[in-house]
Amino acid sequence: MSIKRALRIVFDRTPDDTIDLFKVFPGLKHFFERRRLHAVLRTVGDVVFAFIILAGLFGPQEPKRNCILYLSWGLWWPTIVLSWFFVGRMWCGFCPFPGAGRLVQSLGLSFNLRVPRFIQKNSPYLSLALLCFIIWIEESTGIKESPRGTALLILSILSGATVTAMLFPKQAWCRYLCPMGRLIGVGSTLSILEFRPDFEKCKTCKTFACKRGTNERSGCPVYLGAFNVRNNLDCLICGHCLSLCDKDSPKLNLRSPFKELLLNKGRFITCSYIIPFLMGSQLVRFYEDSPFLLPWFKQVTGLWAMALYSGLLIVGFIYVFFIIRLGACSFGITEDELFGKFSPMVPILVPMAFAGELAYRLDYAVRHAPEFLPTIARQFHIGSLSYLTFQVPHWTFPIMNIFILASAIGACNYVLFRLAFDEFEGMVPGWRVAIVSGLIFITGLSYICFMIPV
Numbered sequence: 444m445s446i447k448r449a450l451r452i453v454f455d456r457t458p459d460d461t462i463d464l465f466k467v468f469p470g471l472k473h474f475f476e477r478r479r480l481h482a483v484l485r486t487v488g489d490v491v492f493a494f495i496i497l498a499g500l501f502g503p504q505e506p507k508r509n510c511i512l513y514l515s516w517g518l519w520w521p522t523i524v525l526s527w528f529f530v531g532r533m534w535c536g537f538c539p540f541p542g543a544g545r546l547v548q549s550l551g552l553s554f555n556l557r558v559p560r561f562i563q564k565n566s567p568y569l570s571l572a573l574l575c576f577i578i579w580i581e582e583s584t585g586i587k588e589s590p591r592g593t594a595l596l597i598l599s600i601l602s603g604a605t606v607t608a609m610l611f612p613k614q615a616w617c618r619y620l621c622p623m624g625r626l627i628g629v630g631s632t633l634s635i636l637e638f639r640p641d642f643e644k645c646k647t648c649k650t651f652a653c654k655r656g657t658n659e660r661s662g663c664p665v666y667l668g669a670f671n672v673r674n675n676l677d678c679l680i681c682g683h684c685l686s687l688c689d690k691d692s693p694k695l696n697l698r699s700p701f702k703e704l705l706l707n708k709g710r711f712i713t714c715s716y717i718i719p720f721l722m723g724s725q726l727v728r729f730y731e732d733s734p735f736l737l738p739w740f741k742q743v744t745g746l747w748a749m750a751l752y753s754g755l756l757i758v759g760f761i762y763v764f765f766i767i768r769l770g771a772c773s774f775g776i777t778e779d780e781l782f783g784k785f786s787p788m789v790p791i792l793v794p795m796a797f798a799g800e801l802a803y804r805l806d807y808a809v810r811h812a813p814e815f816l817p818t819i820a821r822q823f824h825i826g827s828l829s830y831l832t833f834q835v836p837h838w839t840f841p842i843m844n845i846f847i848l849a850s851a852i853g854a855c856n857y858v859l860f861r862l863a864f865d866e867f868e869g870m871v872p873g874w875r876v877a878i879v880s881g882l883i884f885i886t887g888l889s890y891i892c893f894m895i896p897v
């Protein structure tokens with residue numbers, strides 16, 4: 444693979460071009476096919492996961508004496524968010540949440556019911572509702588300071604995945620209900636990797652083993668099958684279907700991170716409420732640490748704080764929703780001849796939604812990093828580790844956040860220009876593009892104002 448070509452693809456100079464990494468690095472394909480290393484990594488993940496739950500439930504409850512807080516909120520979650528850009532949903536291939544369900548199913552303890560149509564049809568809304576609930580709990584209850592609260596949150600997601608596995612075959616939770624999966628799927632539309640089949644080969648397929656499985660092995664765990672993968676939203680990139688396909692169809696492509704946003708125009712982001720909710724909640728999360736926070740907000744506690752936080756979330760949602768509607772009216776085109784109705788602001792704002800989440804999670808990770816080793820030292824009485832700390836200069840945070848957001852503003856404008864001047868060439872006048880661009884700047888500035896710490 445020529446580095447020059449790879450860079451040209453990633454920087455969108457040749458947007459329709461892709462490189463099949465399975466061809467360039469056959470070892471990568473073996474890694475997915477053989478699944479031995481996969482299993483090892485999964486087991487390591489399961490052990491860490493079990494440690495987080497047990498130490499959270501039964502370990503010390505002071506935040507400075509229990510390292511699971513930083514493991515969960517400072518390492519685990521920010522790493523997943525960062526991985527969206529580089530490897531899409533690949534995290535889902537190693538995720539420990541479905542593990543207990545798989546075990547239950549292998550013991551024959553599942554009812555194997557058909558997933559109700561209601562769940563299939565409304566899956567984006569159901570998973571989004573769960574995501575809203577998790578973010579609300581996370582921010583309004585101070586769970587990030589509570590080891591037990593963190594463990595209980597993880598346990599409740601684990602229970603959801605396990606109970607669903609007891610009712611339905613395979614990983615229905617991952618396909619229809621998982622709030623993290625929904626978020627990871629949307630974030631992964633901006634990934635530089637995509638898992639796709641060779642549609643020409645699939646056209647001649649008679650077995651569809653990637654979805655149906657064979658007598659020896661079951662098919663795709665999320666009822667998809669490689670031939671159905673047209674975006675990064677639902678495929679877990681678990682590689683399970685690789686060894687099921689006898690035509691060597693599945694590929695892992697290096698691509699432009701904007702390819703999916705431009706080609707699909709956000710159409711398959713399924714629930715257009717996820718972008719306003721995510722961005723609205725990010726604005727509220729940043730607002731809580733900003734110099735604009737009303738002083739009396741800090742004095743409100745308990746149920747009143749939860750109610751107040753709910754109100755702020757609604758305001759944040761309405762604000763971004765209003766920008767999206769205004770942007771759609773200004774852009775002037777909401778119909779695509781291929782996809783039908785679409786909201787142009789959804790693909791345009793995806794980079795900012797991704798950047799907002801990344802900035803928020805990295806801010807926590809960097810801010811709390813100096814305390815990680817001393818916390819382990821206190822928890823496990825390892826005196827020597829307590830000296831391994833360092834200082835992060837205060838100016839790091841605004842600079843890091845502003846850099847991430849400024850890049851996102853650039854990326855949003857890029858998607859806007861490509862949609863306006865390439866995809867809908869000659870149909871969107873310059874003044875309309877200027878208004879939408881102005882809205883992008885206003886939204887970005889709202890973030891930047893709230894991001895600057897007190």
Ligand code: SF4
Pocket residue numbers: 534535536538539540541604616617618621622623624625627679
């Ligand atoms: S969809 Fe959710 S539970 Fe399933 S693998 Fe992904 S993060 Fe884990």
Ligand code: SF4
Pocket residue numbers: 640644645646648649650651652653654668669670687688689690691692693
């Ligand atoms: S990926 Fe392979 S098994 Fe699946 S439909 Fe295509 S050719 Fe058939």
Ligand code: SF4
Pocket residue numbers: 638653662663664665667668669672677678679680681682683684685
């Ligand atoms: S299509 Fe293949 S890689 Fe994607 S989730 Fe299904 S089995 Fe895994």
